Amino acid sequence: MPTPPIPTRTPNIHPAGLNVPRIGDDGFEELCHLVTDEDPDTALCGKDVTGYPWNPPWPSCEACLAVSRGEMN
Numbered sequence: 001m002p003t004p005p006i007p008t009r010t011p012n013i014h015p016a017g018l019n020v021p022r023i024g025d026d027g028f029e030e031l032c033h034l035v036t037d038e039d040p041d042t043a044l045c046g047k048d049v050t051g052y053p054w055n056p057p058w059p060s061c062e063a064c065l066a067v068s069r070g071e072m073n
């Protein structure tokens, strides 16, 4: 008597991965970049953030954090 095939389970994970920031409805990467008072339209990581929301409730940009840490030292 043949055994029934074992069903293969596909992990319920988004194929794009978990560390990729989502793009919001308004087209912004949902990352909270850091800016300086001298250049509030350019993030510390170099991204043009003109028109970005101010203090959005999104995860902080790791690149901006790294730059800010470097400037603090």
Ligand SMILES: [Zn+2]
Pocket (backbone or CB within 6 Å): 032, 033, 034, 043, 044, 045, 046, 047, 061, 062, 063, 064
């Ligand atoms: Zn950034």
